[in-house]
Amino acid sequence: ESGALNKVERILNSGLAPADIAHLIESSPPKARKVLWDLVDKELEGEVLQYLSEDLQAHFLSDLSAEELVDITSDLDADDVADILQQLPERVTQEVLDAMDQQDRTRLEQVLGYPEDSAGGLMNTDTVTIRPDITLEVVMRYLRRHPTLPEMTDNLLIVNRNNEFIGILTINKLLVSDPNQTVREVMTTDARVIPATMQDTDVAKLFERHDLVSAPVVDAEGKLIGRITIDDVVDVIRETADHSLMSSVGLDEEEDTFAPALKTSRRRAVWLGINLLTALAASAVIGLFDKTIEQVVALAVLMPIVASMGGIAGSQVLTLVIRGQALGHLSSANFRWLFNREIIVAGINGVLWAAVIAVITLLWFNDPGIAAIIGAAIIINLLVAAVTGAALPLILKARGIDPALAGGVVLTTVTDVIGFLSFLGLATLFYL
Amino acid sequence: ESGALNKVERILNSGLAPADIAHLIESSPPKARKVLWDLVDKELEGEVLQYLSEDLQAHFLSDLSAEELVDITSDLDADDVADILQQLPERVTQEVLDAMDQQDRTRLEQVLGYPEDSAGGLMNTDTVTIRPDITLEVVMRYLRRHPTLPEMTDNLLIVNRNNEFIGILTINKLLVSDPNQTVREVMTTDARVIPATMQDTDVAKLFERHDLVSAPVVDAEGKLIGRITIDDVVDVIRETADHSLMSSVGLDEEEDTFAPALKTSRRRAVWLGINLLTALAASAVIGLFDKTIEQVVALAVLMPIVASMGGIAGSQVLTLVIRGQALGHLSSANFRWLFNREIIVAGINGVLWAAVIAVITLLWFNDPGIAAIIGAAIIINLLVAAVTGAALPLILKARGIDPALAGGVVLTTVTDVIGFLSFLGLATLFYL
Numbered sequence: 001e002s003g004a005l006n007k008v009e010r011i012l013n014s015g016l017a018p019a020d021i022a023h024l025i026e027s028s029p030p031k032a033r034k035v036l037w038d039l040v041d042k043e044l045e046g047e048v049l050q051y052l053s054e055d056l057q058a059h060f061l062s063d064l065s066a067e068e069l070v071d072i073t074s075d076l077d078a079d080d081v082a083d084i085l086q087q088l089p090e091r092v093t094q095e096v097l098d099a100m101d102q103q104d105r106t107r108l109e110q111v112l113g114y115p116e117d118s119a120g121g122l123m124n125t126d127t128v129t130i131r132p133d134i135t136l137e138v139v140m141r142y143l144r145r146h147p148t149l150p151e152m153t154d155n156l157l158i159v160n161r162n163n164e165f166i167g168i169l170t171i172n173k174l175l176v177s178d179p180n181q182t183v184r185e186v187m188t189t190d191a192r193v194i195p196a197t198m199q200d201t202d203v204a205k206l207f208e209r210h211d212l213v214s215a216p217v218v219d220a221e222g223k224l225i226g227r228i229t230i231d232d233v234v235d236v237i238r239e240t241a242d243h244s245l246m247s248s249v250g251l252d253e254e255e256d257t258f259a260p261a262l263k264t265s266r267r268r269a270v271w272l273g274i275n276l277l278t279a280l281a282a283s284a285v286i287g288l289f290d291k292t293i294e295q296v297v298a299l300a301v302l303m304p305i306v307a308s309m310g311g312i313a314g315s316q317v318l319t320l321v322i323r324g325q326a327l328g329h330l331s332s333a334n335f336r337w338l339f340n341r342e343i344i345v346a347g348i349n350g351v352l353w354a355a356v357i358a359v360i361t362l363l364w365f366n367d368p369g370i371a372a373i374i375g376a377a378i379i380i381n382l383l384v385a386a387v388t389g390a391a392l393p394l395i396l397k398a399r400g401i402d403p404a405l406a407g408g409v410v411l412t413t414v415t416d417v418i419g420f421l422s423f424l425g426l427a428t429l430f431y432l
Numbered sequence: 433e434s435g436a437l438n439k440v441e442r443i444l445n446s447g448l449a450p451a452d453i454a455h456l457i458e459s460s461p462p463k464a465r466k467v468l469w470d471l472v473d474k475e476l477e478g479e480v481l482q483y484l485s486e487d488l489q490a491h492f493l494s495d496l497s498a499e500e501l502v503d504i505t506s507d508l509d510a511d512d513v514a515d516i517l518q519q520l521p522e523r524v525t526q527e528v529l530d531a532m533d534q535q536d537r538t539r540l541e542q543v544l545g546y547p548e549d550s551a552g553g554l555m556n557t558d559t560v561t562i563r564p565d566i567t568l569e570v571v572m573r574y575l576r577r578h579p580t581l582p583e584m585t586d587n588l589l590i591v592n593r594n595n596e597f598i599g600i601l602t603i604n605k606l607l608v609s610d611p612n613q614t615v616r617e618v619m620t621t622d623a624r625v626i627p628a629t630m631q632d633t634d635v636a637k638l639f640e641r642h643d644l645v646s647a648p649v650v651d652a653e654g655k656l657i658g659r660i661t662i663d664d665v666v667d668v669i670r671e672t673a674d675h676s677l678m679s680s681v682g683l684d685e686e687e688d689t690f691a692p693a694l695k696t697s698r699r700r701a702v703w704l705g706i707n708l709l710t711a712l713a714a715s716a717v718i719g720l721f722d723k724t725i726e727q728v729v730a731l732a733v734l735m736p737i738v739a740s741m742g743g744i745a746g747s748q749v750l751t752l753v754i755r756g757q758a759l760g761h762l763s764s765a766n767f768r769w770l771f772n773r774e775i776i777v778a779g780i781n782g783v784l785w786a787a788v789i790a791v792i793t794l795l796w797f798n799d800p801g802i803a804a805i806i807g808a809a810i811i812i813n814l815l816v817a818a819v820t821g822a823a824l825p826l827i828l829k830a831r832g833i834d835p836a837l838a839g840g841v842v843l844t845t846v847t848d849v850i851g852f853l854s855f856l857g858l859a860t861l862f863y864l
Contacts, residue, residue, distance in 0.1 A: 019641040027761045029769040051641075143607045152645060153604060154586065171603055172585060175575045208670070209451040209483075211663040213584060213645055230662050231643040237666065238640070241673030242755065248680075249744070249751045257756040258766070261776040268748055269781050275744045276785065279737040280792070286733045293725070293732050300725050300732035301718045304848070305711040307736070312707045316681045316700055323677065324689040329459045334690070337461040344693040349701050353708065360712070416736070 009039040018044055022051030029258050046072040050080040053254045058087040066095035074104075078125045079232060082111040110225060119203050120196035122236070123217040123226030126150040129157045130183060132166055137179040139169070152229040154213040158187055165216055165224040167191060193218055196225060200236045205328060207233040244322060247404035250274070278409055282307065282416035289424035292431060298365045299427050302374055306423045309353060310381035310415035317342050317389025318407050325393055325403070339390050346386035350379040369430055377423035384418045385411070441471040450476055454483030461690050478504040482512040485686045490519040498527035506536075510557045511664060514543040542657060551635050552628035554668070555649040555658030558582040561589045562615060564598055569611040571601070584661040586645040590619055597648055597656040599623060625650055628657060632668045637760060639665040676754060679836035682706070710841055714739065714848035721856035724863060730797045731859050734806055738855045741785060742813035742847035749774050749821025750839050757825055757835070771822050778818035782811035801862055809855035816850045817843070 012021055021044070025036050037060055040048055049057055049072065061069065061084065069092070073081045085093045085108070097105050107125040114120025128149060130139055139156065143149065155168040167189040177186050192210060194203060194217045206212065207230060217226045243253035250271030259267075286293070286303070293300050321338070324330040330338070354375035362371040388411055393403035396410075444453055453476065457468050469492055472480055481489055481504065493501065493516065501524070505513045517525045517540070529537050539557040546552025560581060562571055571588065575581065587600040599621040609618050624642060626635060626649045638644065639662060649658045675685035682703030691699075718725070718735070725732050753770070756762040762770070786807035794803040820843055825835035828842075 017642060019643075023641065023760070026759075027763065027766060029766060029773075140607070144609070146608050148608055149604045151604075151643065152586070154584070154645070171607070172581045172583075175572070175603070176578050176580055177576070208666055209455065210449060211451075211583065213586070213662065230645065230666075234640055234662075234666060234669065237669055238673070241670070241677070245673070245677050245680075245755065246751060248677075249748045251748060251752065255752060255755075257752060257759075257761045258770065258773075261773045261780070264773065265777045265780040268745070268777060269784060271748065272741060272744055272781055272785055273788075276737070276741065276789070279740040282736050282740075283733050286736070290729045290733060294729045297722045297726045297732075300729075300735075301715050301722060303732075304714050304718070304736065304739070305708070308711040308714075309704060309708065312681070312704060313700070316683060316703065319678060319681045320683065320687060320689060323674065323687075327458075327689075328455070329689045331459070334459060334461060338690065341461075341690075341693045341696065345697045345700060348693070348697040349704055352701060353704055356705075357708070 005035075005039065008036075012036070012039055013041045013044060018047035019051045021048045025052065026056065026257070030260050033258075042071070046074070046076050049073075049084060050076055053256060054083070054087055055254060055256050055259070057084055061087060066092060066099050069096045070099045078104075078107045078111045078226075079121070079123055081108055082121065083116065085112065086116055114196055117200045118196065119194045119198040119200065119217050119228060120225070122200050122203060122232050123196070123228050124150070124232075125226045127157050127216070127224060127227050128153060129159045129163075129224065130169065131160070132158050132184040132187060133182060135180055135182050136174055136177055136186070139174060139183060140179065152214050152231065155188075155191075157216050157224055157227065158183060159224050163223045165193060165218050165222055168216065191216070194228060195220070201240055201326075203228060204233050204236045204240065208237065240326065244326065244404045247402060248408050250405070274409060275412075278413045278416065281413055282420060285417050285420040286424065289420075289428055292424060292428045296370070296427060296431055298367065298370055299424060302361060302370070303420055303423055305357060306374060306377045306381055307416045307419035309357075309378055310385040310419045311412050313346065313349065313382045314385030314389040314411045314415050315408065317386055318392060318403075318411050321390055321393045322403050322407060325397065330394075335390075335394065339387075342386040342390045343383065346382045347379075350382035353382070354378040370427070373426045373430060374423060376426055377419065380422040381415060381419045385415050388414045437467075437471065440468075444468070444471055445473045445476060450479035451483045453480045457484065458488065458689070462692050465690075474503070478506070478508050481505075481516060482508055485688060486515070486519055487686060487688050487691070489516055493519055498524060498531050501528045502531045510536075510539045510543045510658075511553070511555055513540055514553065515548065517544065518548055546628055549632045550628065551626045551630040551632065551649050551660060552657070554632050554635060554664050555628070555660050556582070556664075557658045559589050559648070559656060559659050560585060561591045561595075561656065562601065563592070564590050564616040564619065565614060567612055567614050568606055568609055568618070571606060571615060572611065584646050584663065587620075587623070589648050589656055589659065590615060591656050595655045597625060597650050597654055600648065623648070626660060627652070633672055633758075635660060636665050636668045636672065640669070672758065676758065676836045679834060680840050682837070706841060707844075710845045710848065713845055714852055717849050717852040718856065721852075721860055724856060724860045728802070728859060728863055730799065730802055731856060734793060734802070735852055735855055737789060738806060738809045738813055739848045739851035741789075741810055742817040742851045743844050745778065745781065745814045746817030746821040746843045746847050747840065749818055750824060750835075750843050753822055753825045754835050754839060757829065762826075767822075767826065771819075774818040774822045775815065778814045779811075782814035785814070786810040802859070805858045805862060806855060808858060809851065812854040813847060813851045817847050820846045 021040060025033050028036060073084060085096060097108065110125060111121060111123065155170045157168055158166045160166055167187040168191040169183055169187050173186050192206060192212065192215050194215050196217050196219050212230065214227050214229045216224055217228055219225050239253050246253050246255055321330065357378055358371040358375035361374050362368060392407055392410060396403045396406055453472060457465050460468060505516060517528060529540065542557060543553060543555065587602045589600055590598045592598055599619040600623040601615055601619050605618050624638060624644065624647050626647050628649050628651050644662065646659050646661045648656055649660055651657050671685050678685050678687055753762065789810055790803040790807035793806050794800060824839055824842060828835045828838055
């Protein structure tokens, strides 16, 4: 037993990269996680920690003292330390800050001063800055005085004596240019500069669209305060994408695959409760027509088809529009075109599937009345689904509600209610 | 009119980056796209093209001759040209290859020899290689002979005279080290090397986990054949994430937000048709119990609740497991734990919501029999949903079926059928 543990400990601490250790911990059930974490070397703990999800960070950090936290985080980038500290109670954060040296504290406080989902919260403070009037030869000598450069340094940042950002010198340019030229002669002044208040998803779009590896971050006065690197942007992209996927079923994008049963049950229960309200609304609509169903029981057999086809068609539109919003494709200028297109598509597919379903109904129940009614209801519900699916994300977003989270529930409520209402309502008019 | 067009043309070709032009085109309805594309300068067309989705690439390319294609693609990386050529008919691809100069053709054929979704299909061929026995001073002089270095060059690749990969010299190390040292003295030999046959999603995991900017690609004999850069990896991450989201409603991850109505209708129709089969299966189950419903019409009112709660609970599990698969968290070793946890969660939430729904039913219909039956059906369906949601992605994946695409449909079929079967079946036993 203890021999096996020793072996695991050796593999953990010598064979694996911190990211791999973190991955191993994330891929383990709760008990195994605790065992693995206890086996990780003290010097590696900080590195491993930054690759763990926020839930797990908070879990492991809660056992540590302020001194241990300072130790663990001393080798990390300011943005990663800031992310970790934000998992802690206010009081502990203050203790950790107090225990740090002056320089680290100042840097960290700068990052902590910005929201976690802004460029300021995403940035590192490990910039390599130079002045414009020196030669490249001098720049090279200056760099050689560093034991190493910050990771992902693909350009040097040029500032004046007030630390105002002037431009960048790409490493690429530095390497191919004549060393006797000055920085000013070869620098790039139209580089993409990121204001500290920019939303992290906009930062990601900028990086993605312009293939950036790193970009300088400036404050409101144009002073250089840090830089953002692609590794942190990749995390934003991953989280944004996971958010769309997980929110649609009421889960968090950081949802822990191996969270304990009780915690999982509690989180899931909320979503089931919200959806029960949707289902009850649908049931209430059906309840309005119980007399009709008693007379024509075929209606009860067929009614889920109308609701379900509307739900499917609507969620296609909804998903397309939500993704279009996320990619920045949709604006008020082109929304009208999209809206009209969706009405046409719903019309075409409505008529097509109304015909198919009417024929099936006719063959099944041999009742032309019901066949005509279900066909009409399908067309109505597909049109309503298209209008709802297209307009809902914009309405929700304008009200500050996350379309990825609420869109599906609202849409299903609408398509269920309209589906049952149109089908059973038309049947009531016809049969009673 | 033509004055306005001139203005747009000026803005397009002098003010915007190619990625921004591509974004503008993607954000426009079909007619405006054609106008915008015709305004783009010939020299910019290739650059713009590589940022467009595959659908749009194919659309614009279909108008061009082989010579025009060679012109347009001459400034692009081999992997981007390969992606573009793969949109074209075989015959045109051959024409374009024939019209290229020898060096470009050889490079391109190397990339085209690998599947689009492998490391080989993702790589660029623009490597900067050096030998291990020269000094850093010589490396610097060698680099200065280049007018520019390939984008995202964060390391130089070291090969022997047989072009076999030996190691990397990071630019970081090059800049901080004593120029009199040799490459061999400062090189990294344990760098992550990517086999050309590696799956692109695995490449993405490697980049993400180890914060890489670029990595060398080798063939089966260990010879260096190219390198992969983070910008292409970001595209893979984005596409993989979009795939999970869009597949769940039967759409393609490259789905064009502004595709014309007819094309859109055709694509959506297929998904609606598949889902109609699901709905018909559910209806058939209800049809088995039409006598029971005729007697107790409250069953028709309540039955959507049972099916819907099962569908919601199941899709939570399904989404969690599919994401766990994508992140590489799930293996046969930890699956049993997850499976058991899901059974427990379903049990807890099953009992909780069965109680709530039973109480609501009792208050609504004042019939303890129906209240007990719906409670039992909820528990049964939530347990079945958990088992299906957890096991389905593994079963589908083992059979080579994409869980993101098929998982939702199969799950809904199961929860609908079991939901109606358990509720109406129990009621039939009880009332008839």
